[in-house]
């Protein structure tokens with residue numbers, strides 16, 4: 001099982017859109033995919049249930065109300081159960097009332113609004129995701145688990161980050177991008193190392209193109225982001241700016257509301273996914289600085 005967390009503290013950069021479209025693409029390859037919505041805004045949970053005409057799918061609504069909520073199988077219920085012993089093990093019924101079957105290969109753990117408040121109450125969230133994934137693994141096997149994170153550093157997103165294999169950071173090439181990435185990467189380095197060192201991939205979403213090429217403006221902003229990535233790489237973080245990018249397109253924006261995959265953009269998602277997987281399957285490179293960190297322990 002490979003785990004991928006899409007995160008950026010900056011809101012609206014396309015975390016949910018990319019997570020959902022990538023998940024659908026990877027599931028279409030025949031891989032078993034689980035998407036986990038840990039954002040109490042519930043955007044991904046909403047996206048999953050939208051029909052082509054923009055209406056909510058009755059099947060999901062019924063499942064969510066009659067089974068997921070009614071039978072107390074939400075993420076909040078799982079956290080409440082975890083909190084009782086807080087010993088790294090989760091004794092919670094992970095079953096079809098907890099995980100929604102969108103299609104054969106594509107499953108979802110929905111979010112729930114209570115996550116907004118719950119994190120204030122629960123202190124022992126740190127190892128929750130690790131325990132949850134162990135529990136899911138006993139129930140069924142997935143090739144990939146994709147987490148859609150909120151635009152902030154919550155205890156639950158920390159729990160995801162401290163377990164995930166891959167951190168995927170979409171950035172919009174604008175004047176705020178480099179600073180946002182710097183804050184994210186420094187935060188990850190500060191909070192996760194040396195305990196956990198996931199592979200971090202940064203890529204551009206919502207890129208404005210001119211005649212199929214990056215505009216001068218977008219290239220300039222991206223150059224800043226790349227410079228930040230290389231700086232952090234030199235300091236021992238496994239981070240890479242990807243060459244693949246997703247352009248700003250109304251069809252991609254509408255893809256979620258329409259509930260279908262924008263097939264004309266499939267190649268872009270193939271490129272993004274393949275580059276991400278190549279990076280993830282590369283053996284770990286030990287840089288001078290990261291060796292220094294290890295040898296100092």
Ligand SMILES: Nc1ncnc2c1ncn2[C@@H]1O[C@H](COP(=O)(O)OP(=O)(O)OP(=O)(O)O)[C@@H](O)[C@H]1O
Pocket residue numbers: 010011012013014015016017018039041043149150151205206207246247248249250252253254
């Ligand atoms: N490549 C794209 N082209 C055009 N519109 C896009 C693209 N990617 C995302 N959007 C649009 O940008 C808006 C924000 O996207 P999305 O909700 O995925 O961002 P987010 O980072 O998950 O937001 P939040 O921080 O609130 O969770 C949505 O209206 C979405 O349709």
Ligand SMILES: [Mg+2]
Pocket residue numbers: 015016017039043044148149
């Ligand atoms: Mg989102």
